[in-house]
Amino acid sequence: MSAFPVLHHHLLFLRPRLHLSLRPFSPRLRRPVFFSAASVQCSSASSSSSSTASRDDIDEVAEPPGVPSPPGSGRETQQLIDVNPPRGTRDFPPEDMRLRNWLFQQFREVSRILSFEEVDFPVLESEALFIRKAGEEITQQLYNFEDKGGRRVVLRPEITPSLARLVIKQGKSVSLPLKWFTIGQCWRYERMTRGRRREHYQWNMDIIGVPRVRAEAELVNAIVLLFERLGITSSDVGIRVSSRKVLQAVLQMYAIPERLFAEVCVIVDKLGKITNEEVEKELIIAGVTSEAVKGIVEVLSLTSLDKLEAVLGSDVEAIADLKKLFSLAEHYGYSQWITFDASIVRGLAYYTGIVFEAFDREGKLRAICGGGRYDRLLSTFGSDDIPACGFGFGDAVIVELLKEKGLLPDLGRQVDDIVFPLDEELEGQASMVASTLRRKGHSVDLVEEKRLKWVFKHAERVNASRLILVGNSEWQRGMVRVKVLSTREEYETKIDELN
Ligand code: HAM
Numbered sequence: 395m396s397a398f399p400v401l402h403h404h405l406l407f408l409r410p411r412l413h414l415s416l417r418p419f420s421p422r423l424r425r426p427v428f429f430s431a432a433s434v435q436c437s438s439a440s441s442s443s444s445s446t447a448s449r450d451d452i453d454e455v456a457e458p459p460g461v462p463s464p465p466g467s468g469r470e471t472q473q474l475i476d477v478n479p480p481r482g483t484r485d486f487p488p489e490d491m492r493l494r495n496w497l498f499q500q501f502r503e504v505s506r507i508l509s510f511e512e513v514d515f516p517v518l519e520s521e522a523l524f525i526r527k528a529g530e531e532i533t534q535q536l537y538n539f540e541d542k543g544g545r546r547v548v549l550r551p552e553i554t555p556s557l558a559r560l561v562i563k564q565g566k567s568v569s570l571p572l573k574w575f576t577i578g579q580c581w582r583y584e585r586m587t588r589g590r591r592r593e594h595y596q597w598n599m600d601i602i603g604v605p606r607v608r609a610e611a612e613l614v615n616a617i618v619l620l621f622e623r624l625g626i627t628s629s630d631v632g633i634r635v636s637s638r639k640v641l642q643a644v645l646q647m648y649a650i651p652e653r654l655f656a657e658v659c660v661i662v663d664k665l666g667k668i669t670n671e672e673v674e675k676e677l678i679i680a681g682v683t684s685e686a687v688k689g690i691v692e693v694l695s696l697t698s699l700d701k702l703e704a705v706l707g708s709d710v711e712a713i714a715d716l717k718k719l720f721s722l723a724e725h726y727g728y729s730q731w732i733t734f735d736a737s738i739v740r741g742l743a744y745y746t747g748i749v750f751e752a753f754d755r756e757g758k759l760r761a762i763c764g765g766g767r768y769d770r771l772l773s774t775f776g777s778d779d780i781p782a783c784g785f786g787f788g789d790a791v792i793v794e795l796l797k798e799k800g801l802l803p804d805l806g807r808q809v810d811d812i813v814f815p816l817d818e819e820l821e822g823q824a825s826m827v828a829s830t831l832r833r834k835g836h837s838v839d840l841v842e843e844k845r846l847k848w849v850f851k852h853a854e855r856v857n858a859s860r861l862i863l864v865g866n867s868e869w870q871r872g873m874v875r876v877k878v879l880s881t882r883e884e885y886e887t888k889i890d891e892l893n
Pocket of ligand 1: 582589591592596599763765783784785786789
């Protein structure tokens, strides 16, 4: 008899609160997670005190009753475990995994085309890497905890600090510039909206050691190339570009100390997300004069480089950098994708120069990707600075956009051959046929104990190219029967001639 209790499928929709104290294994029963109704009730009373929890976290579903068990079975109080993954996270059943792999393949292909090398980092990082004082949202959304050795660790919310850590670790042994890409999972305790989750995968491309705007131009080229490969056009999506040096110039105009720069950027990024008055209040608390606040708000509303030049003068670096990017964009052939928008500041503290964000032109979704120059991140980790620039591109918003535009690919299963013994006694022979084909690199599904009708249906479902039937009389003659499913052609072939 199975060691698992029978699953009551009608209970699968019930969602007990899972951030409770679960005993992962019952030593007595030696089987995985089931927990008692008593432990549900008493721990749920103390489990809802997280200060970051929003209404989003409140499950509107009633606590499930316990699964009735036969008296004396020893499982009177057990109930079905929540079959949903933790809130804001995803399972990837095969069809979702196919989509994810396909998307990652596009990311990898664009990275290869741009001649970037793949790198990887641990999802678990030291908390110190993410402690920043500028008040960024990301640092308040950390999944952080102490490990069993008493070390403060986090599930990384982004990848850039890990990349900076590796650049520092490699030191002078590497020759610059580095062009690195990575695809990895990131964790943020976010309020969930469409395309925003508590776990997401990010494709990052970063160029280390190039101070010139060429780096930004290359990165935008990569993003545009990706969109084009996915069938997205410049009338679907645009890339807004600005430079943090714009804000820097405004702060200089008002003699605001340089040390406030990162904090001011983080606050200013909230324009449009909270009211102007709230932003103004935060800026004044940070030490910005109300006159400067007015100046900042005015400049950030500009959407033309000429107007910006008229306000800041032509000798500020921001203007020169942005002009250079727009001029290179012409040569690359992607200028229709990019627009100047001074309100783009971005919410991460470490950006220092050009910043950019891709957005859907219908305005239905959050930013599709974002990045910029971060020339001073390394020195915040105690190293010498190296100019750096990059972007992060999430897997969630882009899939929403592809759905909206009807551009999701049709990704069925792809099996080359199905091998089926027509007789139970031929299981050894069928294994031999499957093994021979697999050695040749075919994807082979070996099926047995099914009716032929089921096998044909299955072949259709998995998009198999051929059905290879191992039958007694054919086998006696050293043959198998092959059915080509696309043409319905059927023939016999020698086993050693199967290709
Ligand atoms: P970020 O703007 O925080 O930048 O994130 C980059 C992208 O990751 C976003 O535009 C979005 O596509 C995706 N993303 C972020 N948070 C979530 C979420 N909660 N759910 C789904 N998708 C999300 C960074 O992380 C920088 N480190 C990027 C970078 C690399 N800058 C330089 N190099």
